[in-house]
Amino acid sequence: MFDLFARVFGREDASKDVAKERLRLxxxxxxxxLSPQALEELKNDLMNVISKYLEIDQDGFQVDFSRHEETMALVANIPVRSVKRRTL
Amino acid sequence: MGVAIVITSGKGGVGKTTTTANIGAGLAQAGSKVALIDADIGLRNLDVVMGLENRIVYDLVDVVEGFAKLKHALIKDKRFENLHLLPAAQTRDKTAVSPEQMKHLVESMKEEFDYVLIDSPAGIEQGFRNAVAGADKALVVATPEVSSVRDADRIIGLLEANEKHKPSLIINRIRPSMVKRGDMMDIDDMIEILAIELIGVVPEDEAIVVSTNRGEPAVMNANSRAGEAYRQITRRLKGEDVPFAKIEEESGLFSRIRRMIGGFKG
Structure with a gap:
C-alpha cells in the first residue's frame, strides 16, 4: 500500500519492469x-541466389543486423547493376 | 536404463551445486538409484555441500584415465544408501577429460543408476561441454536478475543448438516480498523472456545456508520452504503433475514488523 501510494505520486517505475525492458533489448x-563466419556464409548464399536473377554489384553488397526499438531486422543492401534478360 | 540430467546455468553462484545436491537427495529419498557427478574439475564443491568431503579417495579424472574403477571412486552417501557421488578432481583442470570420455562414462553409469545428475561448471567453455556431453536432459538454473537471465538465455541457445532435449527452467532464490512490490521479476516474467518449460521455483531460504553449513541437503528438512520446492521438482522429474503453488510471502508478526521497518527506511 505504501509502495502503491508512492508510485501513484510519481516515484519511478517498478524496477522489475526496467529489468525486463533492458533484458528484452x-x-x-x-x-x-551470428558468428562473423556464419554471417559471411549467409551473405555468400544470398549473393548466389540473387545473382541467378539479377546482376549485382558484389563489392557494394552489404548484410547486417539492425535494431529498431524492440524488433530486429536483417538488412541487406544490394546494388543492382542490371536485370538479366530472360532466356527462353 | 537410467536418464542423465545436467544441471547448468551459465552464470556462477546461482545455485547449480545446491540444486544438484537437493534434487539428488530428493530422488534418492523417493527410492530411485541416483549418482551425482561433479563435473566442475578444479573447483569441486558438490562433496562439501553433500557433507562427503572426508570420504574421497578417487575422482572423476582417475576413472576416466583408467586409474581407478568407477565402483571404487563412487562415494556412498551417509543418509541414503541408493545415493552416490563421483567427485571432481581438485588438482586438475577442465582439459583433463574430453566430451567423448564424459559421454562414455555417463552412458556406462546409466546402466546402473535410474538417475545420473551432472553438476556443470559455470561458463560456456570446455567444462560446460564436458558436462552436457552425456546428458539426455538439461535443467537450467536462473535467479531473477538480469545477469543470470541473460546467461541462462545463452545457455538455452547452446543447448538447443546442440540438439539436447528441451531444457527446463528452475527459478532459484526468488523473494516473494520483492516480487510483490515490483522490485523482482516474477515467474511469468522469467518464462516470458526465456520461453522454456518451467520445472521448479525455489524461494530464497536461510535454511539453505544452514543446511550447506552442515552438509545436509535442505530437501531432507520438512520445514524448509526451499526443501519443499526441491521435493516438488523431484516429483515432476518422476513424471508427476505437481501444480505450481503461488509463492506466498512469509507471514507472521515478525516479518510484518520487519517490513514496517524496511518501509520506514525506504
Missing amino acids: VLVHDRAS
Whole structure:
C-alpha cells in the first residue's frame, strides 16, 4: 500500500519492469549475433541466389543486423547493376 | 536404463551445486538409484555441500584415465544408501577429460543408476561441454536478475543448438516480498523472456545456508520452504503433475514488523 501510494505520486517505475525492458533489448541482440563466419556464409548464399536473377554489384553488397526499438531486422543492401534478360 | 540430467546455468553462484545436491537427495529419498557427478574439475564443491568431503579417495579424472574403477571412486552417501557421488578432481583442470570420455562414462553409469545428475561448471567453455556431453536432459538454473537471465538465455541457445532435449527452467532464490512490490521479476516474467518449460521455483531460504553449513541437503528438512520446492521438482522429474503453488510471502508478526521497518527506511 505504501509502495502503491508512492508510485501513484510519481516515484519511478517498478524496477522489475526496467529489468525486463533492458533484458528484452539485450537478448534480441545476443540471440541474433551470428558468428562473423556464419554471417559471411549467409551473405555468400544470398549473393548466389540473387545473382541467378539479377546482376549485382558484389563489392557494394552489404548484410547486417539492425535494431529498431524492440524488433530486429536483417538488412541487406544490394546494388543492382542490371536485370538479366530472360532466356527462353 | 537410467536418464542423465545436467544441471547448468551459465552464470556462477546461482545455485547449480545446491540444486544438484537437493534434487539428488530428493530422488534418492523417493527410492530411485541416483549418482551425482561433479563435473566442475578444479573447483569441486558438490562433496562439501553433500557433507562427503572426508570420504574421497578417487575422482572423476582417475576413472576416466583408467586409474581407478568407477565402483571404487563412487562415494556412498551417509543418509541414503541408493545415493552416490563421483567427485571432481581438485588438482586438475577442465582439459583433463574430453566430451567423448564424459559421454562414455555417463552412458556406462546409466546402466546402473535410474538417475545420473551432472553438476556443470559455470561458463560456456570446455567444462560446460564436458558436462552436457552425456546428458539426455538439461535443467537450467536462473535467479531473477538480469545477469543470470541473460546467461541462462545463452545457455538455452547452446543447448538447443546442440540438439539436447528441451531444457527446463528452475527459478532459484526468488523473494516473494520483492516480487510483490515490483522490485523482482516474477515467474511469468522469467518464462516470458526465456520461453522454456518451467520445472521448479525455489524461494530464497536461510535454511539453505544452514543446511550447506552442515552438509545436509535442505530437501531432507520438512520445514524448509526451499526443501519443499526441491521435493516438488523431484516429483515432476518422476513424471508427476505437481501444480505450481503461488509463492506466498512469509507471514507472521515478525516479518510484518520487519517490513514496517524496511518501509520506514525506504
